[in-house]
Amino acid sequence: MIPSTCTIIIPCTNDAEHLRGLLPRLQEVLHELKNSSEILVATNTDTKDNTISVAQQYGVRTVAASEPGYGSALLAAFSACDTDYIITMDPDYSHHPAFLKYLFQMRHEADIIIASRHTPGGHSETPRYRRWTSCLLNIFLGKALALPIHDLTSGYRLYRRSAIAQLNLRHSTYAILPEILVKAWSEGFKAYEIPFHYLPHPEHKRKAHVRSIQVALDYLGVLKEMWKVRNSIESADYDWRGFDSRIPLQKWWQRKRYRIILEFIGNRLRVLDAGCGSTQILDAAPQAIGMDIKLRKLRFVRRPGRMLSNASVFALPFRDAAFEVVVCSEVIEHIPEDPVILDELLRVLEPGGSLILGTPDYGSWQWPFIEKLYGFFQRGGYADEHITHYTRASLLDSLQKRGLEILETQWICSAEMIVHARKPSK
Known part of the structure:
Protein backbone atom coordinates (compact mmCIF):
# COMPACT_ATOMS: atom_id res chain seq x y z
CA MET A 1 0.00 0.00 0.00
CA ASN A 231 34.53 14.56 -14.06
CA SER A 232 34.77 17.24 -11.41
CA ILE A 233 36.79 16.29 -8.33
CA GLU A 234 33.65 17.22 -6.38
CA SER A 235 31.80 14.29 -7.92
CA ALA A 236 31.13 11.74 -5.19
CA ASP A 237 32.68 8.82 -7.04
CA TYR A 238 35.68 10.66 -8.56
CA ASP A 239 38.26 8.74 -6.49
CA TRP A 240 36.38 5.44 -6.75
CA ARG A 241 36.30 5.61 -10.57
CA GLY A 242 40.03 6.32 -10.69
CA PHE A 243 40.68 2.72 -9.67
CA ASP A 244 39.27 1.57 -13.03
CA SER A 245 40.07 4.75 -14.96
CA ARG A 246 40.02 4.79 -18.75
CA ILE A 247 43.33 6.68 -18.48
CA PRO A 248 46.02 3.97 -18.08
CA LEU A 249 48.40 6.13 -16.02
CA GLN A 250 45.65 7.18 -13.59
CA LYS A 251 44.50 3.60 -13.19
CA TRP A 252 48.05 2.36 -12.54
CA TRP A 253 48.71 5.22 -10.10
CA GLN A 254 45.55 4.62 -8.09
CA ARG A 255 46.25 0.88 -7.82
CA LYS A 256 49.89 1.44 -6.89
CA ARG A 257 48.80 3.72 -4.01
CA TYR A 258 46.15 1.17 -3.02
CA ARG A 259 48.72 -1.66 -2.79
CA ILE A 260 51.24 0.38 -0.81
CA ILE A 261 48.66 1.48 1.77
CA LEU A 262 47.23 -2.03 2.16
CA GLU A 263 50.74 -3.40 2.66
CA PHE A 264 51.36 -0.84 5.42
CA ILE A 265 48.01 -1.58 7.10
CA GLY A 266 48.71 -5.30 7.23
CA ASN A 267 46.26 -7.43 9.22
CA ARG A 268 45.46 -4.94 11.98
CA LEU A 269 41.81 -4.43 12.83
CA ARG A 270 41.38 -0.98 14.35
CA VAL A 271 41.97 1.27 11.34
CA LEU A 272 40.90 4.83 10.55
CA ASP A 273 41.01 6.25 7.02
CA ALA A 274 40.90 10.00 7.69
CA GLY A 275 39.82 11.83 4.55
CA CYS A 276 38.82 8.63 2.80
CA GLY A 277 36.87 10.26 -0.03
CA SER A 278 35.41 7.52 -2.20
CA THR A 279 38.54 5.38 -2.22
CA GLN A 280 38.31 1.66 -2.85
CA ILE A 281 40.70 1.06 0.03
CA LEU A 282 37.58 0.75 2.20
CA ASP A 283 36.50 -2.22 0.07
CA ALA A 284 39.86 -3.95 0.58
CA ALA A 285 40.07 -3.02 4.27
CA PRO A 286 36.50 -3.57 5.51
CA GLN A 287 37.66 -3.23 9.10
CA ALA A 288 38.46 0.45 8.54
CA ILE A 289 36.29 3.37 9.59
CA GLY A 290 35.99 5.83 6.72
CA MET A 291 35.94 9.50 7.68
CA ASP A 292 35.53 12.50 5.40
CA ILE A 293 34.30 16.08 5.64
CA LYS A 294 32.35 15.78 2.38
CA LEU A 295 29.06 14.03 2.95
CA ARG A 296 28.57 13.25 -0.74
CA LYS A 297 31.70 11.08 -0.73
CA LEU A 298 30.48 9.12 2.28
CA ARG A 299 27.04 8.81 0.74
CA PHE A 300 28.58 7.11 -2.26
CA VAL A 301 30.67 4.59 -0.29
CA ARG A 302 27.91 3.66 2.17
CA ARG A 303 27.38 -0.09 2.46
CA PRO A 304 25.43 -2.23 4.93
CA GLY A 305 27.60 -2.58 8.02
CA ARG A 306 30.26 -0.10 6.90
CA MET A 307 31.35 2.41 9.54
CA LEU A 308 31.52 6.00 8.30
CA SER A 309 31.96 9.37 9.98
CA ASN A 310 31.31 12.85 8.60
CA ALA A 311 33.99 14.94 10.32
CA SER A 312 37.11 17.07 9.93
CA VAL A 313 40.75 16.16 10.53
CA PHE A 314 40.95 19.33 12.63
CA ALA A 315 38.64 17.75 15.23
CA LEU A 316 38.49 13.96 15.01
CA PRO A 317 35.41 12.56 16.78
CA PHE A 318 37.25 9.62 18.34
CA ARG A 319 38.73 8.92 21.74
CA ASP A 320 42.46 9.03 22.38
CA ALA A 321 44.48 6.00 21.24
CA ALA A 322 41.45 4.46 19.51
CA PHE A 323 43.26 3.02 16.48
CA GLU A 324 46.17 0.75 15.65
CA VAL A 325 46.53 2.40 12.23
CA VAL A 326 45.61 5.85 10.98
CA VAL A 327 45.68 6.45 7.23
CA CYS A 328 45.61 9.96 5.78
CA SER A 329 46.25 9.77 2.05
CA GLU A 330 46.07 12.71 -0.36
CA VAL A 331 44.45 15.02 2.20
CA ILE A 332 46.95 17.36 3.84
CA GLU A 333 47.89 19.13 0.59
CA HIS A 334 44.24 20.23 0.18
CA ILE A 335 44.04 22.12 3.47
CA PRO A 336 46.07 24.91 5.10
CA GLU A 337 49.13 23.73 6.99
CA ASP A 338 48.31 23.56 10.68
CA PRO A 339 50.01 21.60 13.49
CA VAL A 340 46.55 20.60 14.72
CA ILE A 341 46.24 18.15 11.80
CA LEU A 342 49.14 15.93 12.80
CA ASP A 343 48.36 16.40 16.48
CA GLU A 344 44.82 15.08 15.96
CA LEU A 345 45.96 12.13 13.83
CA LEU A 346 48.46 11.17 16.52
CA ARG A 347 45.98 11.72 19.35
CA VAL A 348 43.67 8.96 18.11
CA LEU A 349 46.59 6.63 17.31
CA GLU A 350 47.62 4.22 20.05
CA PRO A 351 51.23 4.14 21.30
CA GLY A 352 53.27 1.99 18.92
CA GLY A 353 50.60 2.40 16.22
CA SER A 354 51.22 3.18 12.55
CA LEU A 355 50.59 6.49 10.81
CA ILE A 356 50.35 6.19 7.02
CA LEU A 357 50.63 9.61 5.44
CA GLY A 358 50.56 10.25 1.69
CA THR A 359 51.04 13.50 -0.23
CA PRO A 360 52.77 14.78 -3.39
CA ASP A 361 56.43 15.71 -3.04
CA TYR A 362 56.90 19.26 -4.27
CA GLY A 363 60.63 19.00 -3.60
CA SER A 364 61.13 16.90 -6.71
CA TRP A 365 60.63 17.97 -10.32
CA GLN A 366 58.37 15.03 -11.11
CA TRP A 367 55.20 16.09 -9.29
CA PRO A 368 55.14 19.77 -10.43
CA PHE A 369 55.62 18.53 -14.00
CA ILE A 370 52.83 15.94 -13.69
CA GLU A 371 50.57 18.56 -12.10
CA LYS A 372 50.99 20.86 -15.09
CA LEU A 373 50.17 18.02 -17.48
CA TYR A 374 47.18 17.07 -15.35
CA GLY A 375 45.87 20.64 -15.43
CA PHE A 376 46.19 20.74 -19.21
CA PHE A 377 44.50 17.42 -19.99
CA GLN A 378 42.04 17.22 -17.08
CA ARG A 379 40.70 20.67 -16.37
CA GLY A 380 38.69 20.67 -13.16
CA GLY A 381 40.91 17.97 -11.72
CA TYR A 382 43.30 18.20 -8.79
CA ALA A 383 45.91 20.48 -10.40
CA ASP A 384 44.59 23.65 -8.78
CA GLU A 385 43.44 22.05 -5.54
CA HIS A 386 46.76 21.63 -3.74
CA ILE A 387 47.21 24.65 -1.49
CA THR A 388 49.94 23.32 0.82
CA HIS A 389 53.10 22.01 -0.81
CA TYR A 390 55.09 19.48 1.21
CA THR A 391 58.53 18.17 0.45
CA ARG A 392 60.05 14.96 1.75
CA ALA A 393 62.30 16.95 4.05
CA SER A 394 59.52 19.16 5.47
CA LEU A 395 57.12 16.27 6.06
CA LEU A 396 59.66 13.98 7.71
CA ASP A 397 60.87 16.86 9.87
CA SER A 398 57.30 17.48 11.13
CA LEU A 399 56.90 13.79 11.99
CA GLN A 400 60.28 13.38 13.66
CA LYS A 401 59.75 16.48 15.80
CA ARG A 402 56.74 14.68 17.25
CA GLY A 403 58.86 11.68 18.08
CA LEU A 404 57.70 9.38 15.29
CA GLU A 405 59.99 6.73 13.89
CA ILE A 406 60.06 6.67 10.10
CA LEU A 407 59.75 3.02 9.16
CA GLU A 408 59.56 3.31 5.39
CA THR A 409 58.79 5.71 2.55
CA GLN A 410 57.50 4.42 -0.76
CA TRP A 411 57.11 6.46 -3.92
CA ILE A 412 54.92 6.55 -6.98
CA CYS A 413 56.91 7.81 -9.98
CA SER A 414 59.17 9.70 -7.55
CA ALA A 415 56.27 12.18 -7.32
CA GLU A 416 53.94 10.98 -4.56
CA MET A 417 55.38 9.87 -1.25
CA ILE A 418 53.66 7.53 1.19
CA VAL A 419 55.29 7.54 4.61
CA HIS A 420 54.90 4.75 7.15
CA ALA A 421 55.76 6.02 10.64
CA ARG A 422 55.40 4.57 14.13
CA LYS A 423 54.18 6.48 17.16
CA PRO A 424 56.45 6.07 20.20
CA SER A 425 55.42 3.44 22.73
CA LYS A 426 54.88 4.60 26.28
Whole structure:
Protein backbone atom coordinates (compact mmCIF):
# COMPACT_ATOMS: atom_id res chain seq x y z
CA MET A 1 0.00 0.00 0.00
CA ILE A 2 1.28 3.46 -0.91
CA PRO A 3 0.91 5.91 1.99
CA SER A 4 0.07 9.56 1.61
CA THR A 5 3.76 10.42 1.61
CA CYS A 6 3.87 10.09 -2.20
CA THR A 7 3.00 12.61 -4.89
CA ILE A 8 2.39 11.38 -8.44
CA ILE A 9 3.47 14.09 -10.88
CA ILE A 10 2.18 14.12 -14.45
CA PRO A 11 4.00 16.74 -16.60
CA CYS A 12 1.67 17.80 -19.42
CA THR A 13 1.73 19.83 -22.62
CA ASN A 14 -1.66 19.95 -24.37
CA ASP A 15 -2.60 16.58 -22.88
CA ALA A 16 -6.25 17.16 -21.98
CA GLU A 17 -7.47 14.13 -23.94
CA HIS A 18 -4.73 11.94 -22.51
CA LEU A 19 -5.72 12.94 -18.99
CA ARG A 20 -9.33 12.01 -19.64
CA GLY A 21 -8.13 8.47 -20.23
CA LEU A 22 -5.43 8.30 -17.58
CA LEU A 23 -6.81 10.06 -14.49
CA PRO A 24 -9.85 7.84 -13.82
CA ARG A 25 -7.69 4.73 -14.22
CA LEU A 26 -4.93 6.15 -12.05
CA GLN A 27 -7.45 7.08 -9.37
CA GLU A 28 -8.92 3.59 -9.57
CA VAL A 29 -5.46 2.06 -9.06
CA LEU A 30 -4.85 4.28 -6.06
CA HIS A 31 -8.30 3.49 -4.65
CA GLU A 32 -7.67 -0.25 -4.93
CA LEU A 33 -4.42 0.25 -3.07
CA LYS A 34 -6.39 2.08 -0.34
CA ASN A 35 -4.05 5.05 -0.32
CA SER A 36 -4.48 8.79 -0.30
CA SER A 37 -1.49 9.71 -2.41
CA GLU A 38 -1.75 13.01 -4.20
CA ILE A 39 -1.87 13.44 -7.97
CA LEU A 40 -0.32 16.63 -9.32
CA VAL A 41 -0.69 17.72 -12.95
CA ALA A 42 2.08 20.12 -14.02
CA THR A 43 1.80 22.25 -17.14
CA ASN A 44 4.04 24.79 -18.87
CA THR A 45 3.53 27.82 -21.10
CA ASP A 46 3.38 25.59 -24.20
CA THR A 47 0.03 24.27 -22.97
CA LYS A 48 -2.83 25.85 -24.94
CA ASP A 49 -5.67 23.38 -24.42
CA ASN A 50 -7.85 22.76 -21.37
CA THR A 51 -5.45 20.39 -19.58
CA ILE A 52 -5.84 22.27 -16.30
CA SER A 53 -9.64 22.27 -16.36
CA VAL A 54 -9.74 18.54 -17.17
CA ALA A 55 -7.45 17.83 -14.22
CA GLN A 56 -9.64 19.94 -11.96
CA GLN A 57 -12.74 18.05 -13.12
CA TYR A 58 -11.19 14.96 -11.55
CA GLY A 59 -10.29 16.81 -8.36
CA VAL A 60 -6.59 16.80 -9.17
CA ARG A 61 -4.30 19.59 -8.02
CA THR A 62 -2.45 21.52 -10.73
CA VAL A 63 0.65 23.66 -10.94
CA ALA A 64 1.69 25.81 -13.90
CA ALA A 65 5.31 26.60 -14.78
CA SER A 66 6.13 30.10 -15.97
CA GLU A 67 8.32 28.81 -18.81
CA PRO A 68 7.92 26.33 -21.68
CA GLY A 69 9.24 22.79 -21.66
CA TYR A 70 8.93 19.42 -19.94
CA GLY A 71 11.67 20.29 -17.49
CA SER A 72 9.98 23.52 -16.48
CA ALA A 73 6.79 21.65 -15.61
CA LEU A 74 8.76 19.09 -13.64
CA LEU A 75 10.66 21.72 -11.66
CA ALA A 76 7.45 23.59 -10.83
CA ALA A 77 5.93 20.35 -9.57
CA PHE A 78 9.00 19.45 -7.50
CA SER A 79 8.78 22.85 -5.80
CA ALA A 80 5.10 22.27 -5.02
CA CYS A 81 5.69 18.89 -3.29
CA ASP A 82 6.30 18.26 0.37
CA THR A 83 5.85 14.48 0.45
CA ASP A 84 8.64 11.99 1.18
CA TYR A 85 8.47 10.40 -2.27
CA ILE A 86 7.64 11.53 -5.80
CA ILE A 87 6.65 9.42 -8.80
CA THR A 88 6.75 10.97 -12.28
CA MET A 89 4.86 9.51 -15.22
CA ASP A 90 3.67 10.49 -18.71
CA PRO A 91 0.01 11.31 -19.36
CA ASP A 92 -0.44 9.24 -22.54
CA TYR A 93 -0.82 5.86 -20.79
CA SER A 94 2.54 4.62 -22.10
CA HIS A 95 3.41 4.45 -18.40
CA HIS A 96 0.88 2.00 -17.05
CA PRO A 97 -0.54 3.37 -13.78
CA ALA A 98 -0.53 -0.04 -12.10
CA PHE A 99 3.27 -0.18 -12.43
CA LEU A 100 3.75 2.62 -9.92
CA LYS A 101 3.15 0.15 -7.09
CA TYR A 102 6.30 -1.71 -8.19
CA LEU A 103 8.28 1.53 -8.14
CA PHE A 104 7.11 2.33 -4.64
CA GLN A 105 7.75 -1.14 -3.28
CA MET A 106 11.40 -0.71 -4.30
CA ARG A 107 11.77 2.70 -2.65
CA HIS A 108 14.23 1.46 0.00
CA GLU A 109 16.65 0.10 -2.61
CA ALA A 110 17.91 3.52 -3.75
CA ASP A 111 17.17 7.23 -3.87
CA ILE A 112 15.89 7.00 -7.45
CA ILE A 113 14.01 4.01 -8.87
CA ILE A 114 13.80 3.88 -12.67
CA ALA A 115 11.25 2.00 -14.76
CA SER A 116 13.82 0.91 -17.31
CA ARG A 117 13.22 -0.12 -20.90
CA HIS A 118 16.84 -1.09 -21.48
CA THR A 119 17.83 -3.04 -18.38
CA PRO A 120 17.62 -6.85 -18.81
CA GLY A 121 13.93 -7.77 -18.87
CA GLY A 122 12.85 -4.33 -20.07
CA HIS A 123 11.27 -3.68 -23.47
CA SER A 124 9.99 -0.89 -25.70
CA GLU A 125 7.13 -1.78 -28.04
CA THR A 126 8.10 0.83 -30.64
CA PRO A 127 9.26 0.62 -34.27
CA ARG A 128 12.66 -1.00 -34.55
CA TYR A 129 14.48 2.16 -35.63
CA ARG A 130 13.13 4.04 -32.59
CA ARG A 131 13.96 1.20 -30.26
CA TRP A 132 17.53 0.95 -31.52
CA THR A 133 17.97 4.72 -31.54
CA SER A 134 16.88 4.92 -27.92
CA CYS A 135 19.06 1.97 -26.94
CA LEU A 136 22.17 3.32 -28.67
CA LEU A 137 21.60 6.83 -27.32
CA ASN A 138 21.38 5.51 -23.77
CA ILE A 139 24.47 3.35 -24.22
CA PHE A 140 26.36 6.38 -25.52
CA LEU A 141 25.20 8.63 -22.69
CA GLY A 142 25.98 5.99 -20.07
CA LYS A 143 29.51 5.44 -21.39
CA ALA A 144 30.24 9.14 -21.93
CA LEU A 145 29.02 10.07 -18.46
CA ALA A 146 30.39 6.98 -16.70
CA LEU A 147 26.98 6.12 -15.26
CA PRO A 148 26.11 2.44 -14.69
CA ILE A 149 22.51 3.02 -15.77
CA HIS A 150 20.87 1.44 -18.81
CA ASP A 151 17.99 3.90 -19.24
CA LEU A 152 18.91 7.51 -18.52
CA THR A 153 15.95 8.87 -20.47
CA SER A 154 13.01 7.10 -18.86
CA GLY A 155 10.55 9.56 -17.32
CA TYR A 156 8.79 6.92 -15.22
CA ARG A 157 10.66 7.17 -11.93
CA LEU A 158 10.35 7.32 -8.18
CA TYR A 159 12.44 9.90 -6.31
CA ARG A 160 13.25 10.34 -2.68
CA ARG A 161 12.31 14.01 -2.40
CA SER A 162 15.03 14.79 0.14
CA ALA A 163 17.59 13.67 -2.46
CA ILE A 164 16.44 15.72 -5.43
CA ALA A 165 15.84 18.73 -3.19
CA GLN A 166 19.64 18.98 -2.86
CA LEU A 167 20.25 19.15 -6.61
CA ASN A 168 20.71 22.38 -8.52
CA LEU A 169 18.47 21.50 -11.48
CA ARG A 170 18.02 24.03 -14.25
CA HIS A 171 17.16 22.45 -17.61
CA SER A 172 13.70 23.19 -18.97
CA THR A 173 13.66 20.48 -21.66
CA TYR A 174 13.73 16.69 -21.56
CA ALA A 175 17.44 17.08 -20.82
CA ILE A 176 16.41 17.38 -17.19
CA LEU A 177 16.06 13.57 -17.09
CA PRO A 178 19.78 12.78 -17.51
CA GLU A 179 20.61 15.97 -15.58
CA ILE A 180 18.83 14.60 -12.51
CA LEU A 181 20.72 11.31 -12.70
CA VAL A 182 24.12 12.90 -13.30
CA LYS A 183 23.78 15.39 -10.47
CA ALA A 184 22.22 12.88 -8.09
CA TRP A 185 24.98 10.33 -8.73
CA SER A 186 27.62 13.04 -8.34
CA GLU A 187 26.13 13.88 -4.94
CA GLY A 188 26.46 10.25 -3.87
CA PHE A 189 22.80 9.28 -4.28
CA LYS A 190 22.02 5.92 -5.84
CA ALA A 191 19.70 4.86 -8.66
CA TYR A 192 18.19 1.42 -9.20
CA GLU A 193 16.49 0.08 -12.34
CA ILE A 194 13.60 -2.34 -12.57
CA PRO A 195 12.49 -3.84 -15.89
CA PHE A 196 9.60 -2.05 -17.55
CA HIS A 197 7.70 -2.60 -20.81
CA TYR A 198 7.00 0.67 -22.59
CA LEU A 199 3.77 0.43 -24.61
CA PRO A 200 2.94 3.70 -26.42
CA HIS A 201 -0.66 4.33 -27.47
CA PRO A 202 -1.08 3.57 -31.23
CA GLU A 203 -2.65 6.95 -32.05
CA HIS A 204 0.33 8.80 -30.63
CA LYS A 205 3.00 7.24 -32.84
CA ARG A 206 3.63 10.30 -34.98
CA LYS A 207 3.80 12.63 -32.03
CA ALA A 208 6.16 10.23 -30.26
CA HIS A 209 8.40 10.08 -33.35
CA VAL A 210 8.69 13.86 -33.54
CA ARG A 211 9.30 14.09 -29.80
CA SER A 212 11.99 11.40 -29.85
CA ILE A 213 14.06 13.40 -32.34
CA GLN A 214 13.81 16.58 -30.27
CA VAL A 215 14.54 14.71 -27.06
CA ALA A 216 17.71 13.18 -28.53
CA LEU A 217 18.89 16.64 -29.57
CA ASP A 218 18.15 17.96 -26.07
CA TYR A 219 20.27 15.22 -24.51
CA LEU A 220 23.22 15.70 -26.85
CA GLY A 221 23.03 19.46 -26.32
CA VAL A 222 23.84 19.15 -22.61
CA LEU A 223 26.38 16.33 -22.88
CA LYS A 224 29.42 18.60 -22.48
CA GLU A 225 27.96 20.26 -19.39
CA MET A 226 27.06 16.94 -17.79
CA TRP A 227 30.49 15.50 -18.63
CA LYS A 228 32.10 18.35 -16.66
CA VAL A 229 29.88 17.58 -13.66
CA ARG A 230 30.79 13.90 -13.76
CA ASN A 231 34.53 14.56 -14.06
CA SER A 232 34.77 17.24 -11.41
CA ILE A 233 36.79 16.29 -8.33
CA GLU A 234 33.65 17.22 -6.38
CA SER A 235 31.80 14.29 -7.92
CA ALA A 236 31.13 11.74 -5.19
CA ASP A 237 32.68 8.82 -7.04
CA TYR A 238 35.68 10.66 -8.56
CA ASP A 239 38.26 8.74 -6.49
CA TRP A 240 36.38 5.44 -6.75
CA ARG A 241 36.30 5.61 -10.57
CA GLY A 242 40.03 6.32 -10.69
CA PHE A 243 40.68 2.72 -9.67
CA ASP A 244 39.27 1.57 -13.03
CA SER A 245 40.07 4.75 -14.96
CA ARG A 246 40.02 4.79 -18.75
CA ILE A 247 43.33 6.68 -18.48
CA PRO A 248 46.02 3.97 -18.08
CA LEU A 249 48.40 6.13 -16.02
CA GLN A 250 45.65 7.18 -13.59
CA LYS A 251 44.50 3.60 -13.19
CA TRP A 252 48.05 2.36 -12.54
CA TRP A 253 48.71 5.22 -10.10
CA GLN A 254 45.55 4.62 -8.09
CA ARG A 255 46.25 0.88 -7.82
CA LYS A 256 49.89 1.44 -6.89
CA ARG A 257 48.80 3.72 -4.01
CA TYR A 258 46.15 1.17 -3.02
CA ARG A 259 48.72 -1.66 -2.79
CA ILE A 260 51.24 0.38 -0.81
CA ILE A 261 48.66 1.48 1.77
CA LEU A 262 47.23 -2.03 2.16
CA GLU A 263 50.74 -3.40 2.66
CA PHE A 264 51.36 -0.84 5.42
CA ILE A 265 48.01 -1.58 7.10
CA GLY A 266 48.71 -5.30 7.23
CA ASN A 267 46.26 -7.43 9.22
CA ARG A 268 45.46 -4.94 11.98
CA LEU A 269 41.81 -4.43 12.83
CA ARG A 270 41.38 -0.98 14.35
CA VAL A 271 41.97 1.27 11.34
CA LEU A 272 40.90 4.83 10.55
CA ASP A 273 41.01 6.25 7.02
CA ALA A 274 40.90 10.00 7.69
CA GLY A 275 39.82 11.83 4.55
CA CYS A 276 38.82 8.63 2.80
CA GLY A 277 36.87 10.26 -0.03
CA SER A 278 35.41 7.52 -2.20
CA THR A 279 38.54 5.38 -2.22
CA GLN A 280 38.31 1.66 -2.85
CA ILE A 281 40.70 1.06 0.03
CA LEU A 282 37.58 0.75 2.20
CA ASP A 283 36.50 -2.22 0.07
CA ALA A 284 39.86 -3.95 0.58
CA ALA A 285 40.07 -3.02 4.27
CA PRO A 286 36.50 -3.57 5.51
CA GLN A 287 37.66 -3.23 9.10
CA ALA A 288 38.46 0.45 8.54
CA ILE A 289 36.29 3.37 9.59
CA GLY A 290 35.99 5.83 6.72
CA MET A 291 35.94 9.50 7.68
CA ASP A 292 35.53 12.50 5.40
CA ILE A 293 34.30 16.08 5.64
CA LYS A 294 32.35 15.78 2.38
CA LEU A 295 29.06 14.03 2.95
CA ARG A 296 28.57 13.25 -0.74
CA LYS A 297 31.70 11.08 -0.73
CA LEU A 298 30.48 9.12 2.28
CA ARG A 299 27.04 8.81 0.74
CA PHE A 300 28.58 7.11 -2.26
CA VAL A 301 30.67 4.59 -0.29
CA ARG A 302 27.91 3.66 2.17
CA ARG A 303 27.38 -0.09 2.46
CA PRO A 304 25.43 -2.23 4.93
CA GLY A 305 27.60 -2.58 8.02
CA ARG A 306 30.26 -0.10 6.90
CA MET A 307 31.35 2.41 9.54
CA LEU A 308 31.52 6.00 8.30
CA SER A 309 31.96 9.37 9.98
CA ASN A 310 31.31 12.85 8.60
CA ALA A 311 33.99 14.94 10.32
CA SER A 312 37.11 17.07 9.93
CA VAL A 313 40.75 16.16 10.53
CA PHE A 314 40.95 19.33 12.63
CA ALA A 315 38.64 17.75 15.23
CA LEU A 316 38.49 13.96 15.01
CA PRO A 317 35.41 12.56 16.78
CA PHE A 318 37.25 9.62 18.34
CA ARG A 319 38.73 8.92 21.74
CA ASP A 320 42.46 9.03 22.38
CA ALA A 321 44.48 6.00 21.24
CA ALA A 322 41.45 4.46 19.51
CA PHE A 323 43.26 3.02 16.48
CA GLU A 324 46.17 0.75 15.65
CA VAL A 325 46.53 2.40 12.23
CA VAL A 326 45.61 5.85 10.98
CA VAL A 327 45.68 6.45 7.23
CA CYS A 328 45.61 9.96 5.78
CA SER A 329 46.25 9.77 2.05
CA GLU A 330 46.07 12.71 -0.36
CA VAL A 331 44.45 15.02 2.20
CA ILE A 332 46.95 17.36 3.84
CA GLU A 333 47.89 19.13 0.59
CA HIS A 334 44.24 20.23 0.18
CA ILE A 335 44.04 22.12 3.47
CA PRO A 336 46.07 24.91 5.10
CA GLU A 337 49.13 23.73 6.99
CA ASP A 338 48.31 23.56 10.68
CA PRO A 339 50.01 21.60 13.49
CA VAL A 340 46.55 20.60 14.72
CA ILE A 341 46.24 18.15 11.80
CA LEU A 342 49.14 15.93 12.80
CA ASP A 343 48.36 16.40 16.48
CA GLU A 344 44.82 15.08 15.96
CA LEU A 345 45.96 12.13 13.83
CA LEU A 346 48.46 11.17 16.52
CA ARG A 347 45.98 11.72 19.35
CA VAL A 348 43.67 8.96 18.11
CA LEU A 349 46.59 6.63 17.31
CA GLU A 350 47.62 4.22 20.05
CA PRO A 351 51.23 4.14 21.30
CA GLY A 352 53.27 1.99 18.92
CA GLY A 353 50.60 2.40 16.22
CA SER A 354 51.22 3.18 12.55
CA LEU A 355 50.59 6.49 10.81
CA ILE A 356 50.35 6.19 7.02
CA LEU A 357 50.63 9.61 5.44
CA GLY A 358 50.56 10.25 1.69
CA THR A 359 51.04 13.50 -0.23
CA PRO A 360 52.77 14.78 -3.39
CA ASP A 361 56.43 15.71 -3.04
CA TYR A 362 56.90 19.26 -4.27
CA GLY A 363 60.63 19.00 -3.60
CA SER A 364 61.13 16.90 -6.71
CA TRP A 365 60.63 17.97 -10.32
CA GLN A 366 58.37 15.03 -11.11
CA TRP A 367 55.20 16.09 -9.29
CA PRO A 368 55.14 19.77 -10.43
CA PHE A 369 55.62 18.53 -14.00
CA ILE A 370 52.83 15.94 -13.69
CA GLU A 371 50.57 18.56 -12.10
CA LYS A 372 50.99 20.86 -15.09
CA LEU A 373 50.17 18.02 -17.48
CA TYR A 374 47.18 17.07 -15.35
CA GLY A 375 45.87 20.64 -15.43
CA PHE A 376 46.19 20.74 -19.21
CA PHE A 377 44.50 17.42 -19.99
CA GLN A 378 42.04 17.22 -17.08
CA ARG A 379 40.70 20.67 -16.37
CA GLY A 380 38.69 20.67 -13.16
CA GLY A 381 40.91 17.97 -11.72
CA TYR A 382 43.30 18.20 -8.79
CA ALA A 383 45.91 20.48 -10.40
CA ASP A 384 44.59 23.65 -8.78
CA GLU A 385 43.44 22.05 -5.54
CA HIS A 386 46.76 21.63 -3.74
CA ILE A 387 47.21 24.65 -1.49
CA THR A 388 49.94 23.32 0.82
CA HIS A 389 53.10 22.01 -0.81
CA TYR A 390 55.09 19.48 1.21
CA THR A 391 58.53 18.17 0.45
CA ARG A 392 60.05 14.96 1.75
CA ALA A 393 62.30 16.95 4.05
CA SER A 394 59.52 19.16 5.47
CA LEU A 395 57.12 16.27 6.06
CA LEU A 396 59.66 13.98 7.71
CA ASP A 397 60.87 16.86 9.87
CA SER A 398 57.30 17.48 11.13
CA LEU A 399 56.90 13.79 11.99
CA GLN A 400 60.28 13.38 13.66
CA LYS A 401 59.75 16.48 15.80
CA ARG A 402 56.74 14.68 17.25
CA GLY A 403 58.86 11.68 18.08
CA LEU A 404 57.70 9.38 15.29
CA GLU A 405 59.99 6.73 13.89
CA ILE A 406 60.06 6.67 10.10
CA LEU A 407 59.75 3.02 9.16
CA GLU A 408 59.56 3.31 5.39
CA THR A 409 58.79 5.71 2.55
CA GLN A 410 57.50 4.42 -0.76
CA TRP A 411 57.11 6.46 -3.92
CA ILE A 412 54.92 6.55 -6.98
CA CYS A 413 56.91 7.81 -9.98
CA SER A 414 59.17 9.70 -7.55
CA ALA A 415 56.27 12.18 -7.32
CA GLU A 416 53.94 10.98 -4.56
CA MET A 417 55.38 9.87 -1.25
CA ILE A 418 53.66 7.53 1.19
CA VAL A 419 55.29 7.54 4.61
CA HIS A 420 54.90 4.75 7.15
CA ALA A 421 55.76 6.02 10.64
CA ARG A 422 55.40 4.57 14.13
CA LYS A 423 54.18 6.48 17.16
CA PRO A 424 56.45 6.07 20.20
CA SER A 425 55.42 3.44 22.73
CA LYS A 426 54.88 4.60 26.28
